[in-house]
Every structure is written in C-alpha cells, then in structure tokens.
Amino acid sequence: xxxxxxxxxxxxxxxxxxxxxxxxxxxxxxxxxxxxxxxxxxxxxxxxxxxxxxxxxxxxxxxxxxxxxxxxxxxxxxxxxxxxxxxxxxxxxxxxxxxxxxxxxxxxxxxxxxxxxxxxxxxxxxxxxxxxxxxxxxxxxxxxxxxxxxxxxxxx
Numbered sequence: 056x057x058x059x060x061x062x063x064x065x066x067x068x069x070x071x072x073x074x075x076x077x078x079x080x081x082x083x084x085x086x087x088x089x090x091x092x093x094x095x096x097x098x099x100x101x102x103x104x105x106x107x108x109x110x111x112x113x114x115x116x117x118x119x120x121x122x123x124x125x126x127x128x129x130x131x132x133x134x135x136x137x138x139x140x141x142x143x144x145x146x147x148x149x150x151x152x153x154x155x156x157x158x159x160x161x162x163x164x165x166x167x168x169x170x171x172x173x174x175x176x177x178x179x180x181x182x183x184x185x186x187x188x189x190x191x192x193x194x195x196x197x198x199x200x201x202x203x204x205x206x207x208x209x210x211x
Contacts, residue, residue: 108184111191112161118198119154122147125198125205132209139208146201153194160187 125147133141164187167180 104181104184107188108164111188115154115157115191115194118194119151122150122154122198122201125201126151128205128209132205136208138211143204143208146204150194150197150201153190153197157187157190157194160190 126144129144129147132139133144160183164180164183167175167183
C-alpha cells in the first residue's frame with residue numbers, strides 16, 4: 056500500500072514537472088515575442104523620428120532655394136521701384152542666416168551619428184533632432200513672412 060502511494064506520488068510529481076516544463080516553455084516563448092515586439096516598436100519610433108527629420112531637411116532645401124530667389128527679387132524690386140527701400144533685403148538675408156544655422160545643426164547630428172559606436176548620447180541626439188525640427192518649423196513660418204513682405208512690396 057505504501058509502495059502504491061509512493062508510485063502514485065512519483066507519477067503525480069512527474070506530471071507536475073512536465074506541466075511546469077511546458078509552462079516554462081510557454082513563458083519563454085511569450086517573453087521572446089514581447090522582446091521582438093518591443094524591438095520592433097523601438098525601431099519604428101527611431102525610424103519615425105529620422106523620417107520626420109528627413110522630410111524637414113527636404114523642405115529646408117526647397118525653402119533655402121526659394122529664399123535665395125527672394126533675395127534676388129528684393130534686389131530687383133529695390134532697384135526697379137523707388138518706394139521700396141534697399142534695407143528690406145535684410146529680411147531674406149536674416150532668413151538665410153537661420154537656414155545656415157539649421158544646416159549647422161544637421162551637420163552636428165551627422166557628426167554624432169559618425170561616432171555612434173564610440174561616444175553616443177541618445178538623449179542629446181534626440182534633443183538635437185527635436186531642436187532642428189523646431190527650427191525648421193520656424194523657417195517655414197519666417198519664409199512665409201518674407202514672401203508676404205516681398206509680395207506686398209511687389210504689388211503695391
């Protein structure tokens with residue numbers, strides 16, 4: 056009778072150990088899936104920040120070119136119209152300075168990326184990208200103002 060109880064306890068123990076082993080495998084698979092999902096989400100977040108930056112950079116390139124056209128336009132209307140003072144050229148030139156500053160910030164971002172394996176500070180990197188994106192929004196606004204001033208002087 057003791058042997059029968061002992062055998063049934065051994066069988067029960069083996070069954071419980073198998074269930075624990077199966078549960079452990081399920082947990083490992085679940086944690087593995089969670090790790091894969093988190094890595095995927097982190098990559099998407101990084102790619103999202105990078106893509107926003109990339110699109111702002113493209114917009115800045117186009118605005119930079121447009122701003123140079125505005126500089127030439129201000130020179131032209133300053134010479135052609137007597138009531139438009141030449142000092143108005145300062146608006147697109149200041150705007151050009153902002154564009155040059157943004158290009159410097161982009162260069163700094165690229166410099167940080169070049170040393171990513173040696174001395175990389177992710178928080179500083181993200182702050183740099185966010186600042187540059189904010190400055191890009193400012194240049195969209197300032198270029199709009201310069202354009203309005205130009206059109207006003209052209210059409211008055």
